[in-house]
Amino acid sequence: MMEKIKKNKFLLFVVLIYLILLLSNTEKAIISFKNSGYYIKEMLMIMPVIFVLTALIEAWVPKKMIMEHLGDGSGLKGSFISLLLGSVSAGPIYAAFPVCKTLLKKGASISNIVVILSAWAVIKIPMLANEAKFLSPKFMATRWVLTTIAILIMGYLISKIVRRKDIPMDSEKINDGEIVIKEEYCIGCGICEKLAPNYFKVGNKKAKVVNSKAEQEMEGAIIKAIEKCPTKAIAMGDKKLPREKVGK
Amino acid sequence: MDIFTKVLWLITGIWFIISMIKDKKRTLDAMKMSKKMMGNMLGQIIAILFLIGLILTFIPPHVINEYLGGSNIFLATVVSALIGSITLIPAFVAFPLVGSIVDMGASIVPAVAFLTTLTMVGFVTFNLEKQEFGKKFALARNGLSFIFAIAISMIMGVIL
Numbered sequence: 001m002m003e004k005i006k007k008n009k010f011l012l013f014v015v016l017i018y019l020i021l022l023l024s025n026t027e028k029a030i031i032s033f034k035n036s037g038y039y040i041k042e043m044l045m046i047m048p049v050i051f052v053l054t055a056l057i058e059a060w061v062p063k064k065m066i067m068e069h070l071g072d073g074s075g076l077k078g079s080f081i082s083l084l085l086g087s088v089s090a091g092p093i094y095a096a097f098p099v100c101k102t103l104l105k106k107g108a109s110i111s112n113i114v115v116i117l118s119a120w121a122v123i124k125i126p127m128l129a130n131e132a133k134f135l136s137p138k139f140m141a142t143r144w145v146l147t148t149i150a151i152l153i154m155g156y157l158i159s160k161i162v163r164r165k166d167i168p169m170d171s172e173k174i175n176d177g178e179i180v181i182k183e184e185y186c187i188g189c190g191i192c193e194k195l196a197p198n199y200f201k202v203g204n205k206k207a208k209v210v211n212s213k214a215e216q217e218m219e220g221a222i223i224k225a226i227e228k229c230p231t232k233a234i235a236m237g238d239k240k241l242p243r244e245k246v247g248k
Numbered sequence: 249m250d251i252f253t254k255v256l257w258l259i260t261g262i263w264f265i266i267s268m269i270k271d272k273k274r275t276l277d278a279m280k281m282s283k284k285m286m287g288n289m290l291g292q293i294i295a296i297l298f299l300i301g302l303i304l305t306f307i308p309p310h311v312i313n314e315y316l317g318g319s320n321i322f323l324a325t326v327v328s329a330l331i332g333s334i335t336l337i338p339a340f341v342a343f344p345l346v347g348s349i350v351d352m353g354a355s356i357v358p359a360v361a362f363l364t365t366l367t368m369v370g371f372v373t374f375n376l377e378k379q380e381f382g383k384k385f386a387l388a389r390n391g392l393s394f395i396f397a398i399a400i401s402m403i404m405g406v407i408l
Contacts, residue, residue, distance in 0.1 A: 036301030134347030
């Protein structure tokens with residue numbers, strides 16, 4: 001109960017204002033409610049589409065294939081692929097941190113990582129639909145073009161400022177066969193619970209490890225969960241994990 | 249429903265049907281994931297939508313016009329960019345909010361600055377970023393993003 005209140009404190013705050021207003025100035029409360037009406041209606045029309053579109057992109061865009069073309073010297077092609085990868089991903093920018101760290105370890109260049117992070121933050125395709133709806137298609141298109149240019153320039157500049165050695169690479173040691181979830185990155189999607197219910201459980205919008213010792217026969221399911229995790233928040237201490245190289 | 253939304257519904261609808269025919273399980277699994285992510289945002293979305301009603305009722309358009317559309321555009325833009333940097337709400341809920349304020353007469357320049365820093369610059373998530381990519385990277389990326397956000401908003405003010 002307390003958790004629920006904490007998570008929705010903003011909503012609670014707004015509801016409280018309405019209640020106070022309803023008692024002190026009923027007329028204004030009703031006007032406010034009516035003023036929200038237009039935006040609620042518009043949101044209801046666009047939300048289901050964005051919801052389905054996000055799911056379809058998640059299901060059909062072959063991210064793994066995209067990720068194989070991000071190395072140093074991948075040039076302009078690498079930049080565009082990075083732009084694409086960021087644009088089709090779901091979740092807030094911090095959800096992209098572990099994904100990008102994984103890519104960096106596999107050899108993706110710094111400029112490409114900057115492009116992915118930035119694109120992930122600002123130019124997600126379902127969000128563009130929402131922007132066009134509430135501002136205007138022209139507004140959205142102009143901002144998209146300018147932002148894309150800015151992101152590509154930023155990738156180039158940062159790759160000149162920051163060197164590979166500036167980036168901490170050694171992650172904390174995990175014991176063999178031990179499963180760990182970086183909770184700050186979990187978006188509560190529930191894929192891991194579905195794939196390996198004996199090991200993961202989602203509660204309070206975050207996945208938790210219920211059994212941290214991976215048994216031999218279940219390793220396949222766990223590795224699948226690690227690979228499918230959209231924010232790469234799960235790690236298992238095991239040298240046998242498949243490590244694909246990132247090509248050029 | 250405007251033409252834009254209609255087209256989007258149409259494309260998504262067709263894609264959905266094809267997706268269901270090709271691989272029903274895969275489609276439904278992805279829908280479940282999307283549902284959970286949306287569900288996490290729902291409280292915020294509802295709160296923002298009702299907050300817009302309050303803003304429209306209690307803040308007179310001339311105030312918005314004065315502070316966000318008047319002569320002090322540059323200052324308003326920098327302040328908006330700063331607010332965007334420290335706020336952590338999904339862009340999804342920011343669009344109707346910004347849209348309503350622009351409809352009331354705010355200039356688009358601070359609006360663009362706010363929207364761009366909101367998603368690209370992360371004050372709250374700075375520590376996480378530093379931990380994963382190092383201080384230099386985090387500083388360079390957030391700093392440059394802030395500068396570019398201002399630049400983008402200025403250019404948009406000129407074009408649109």
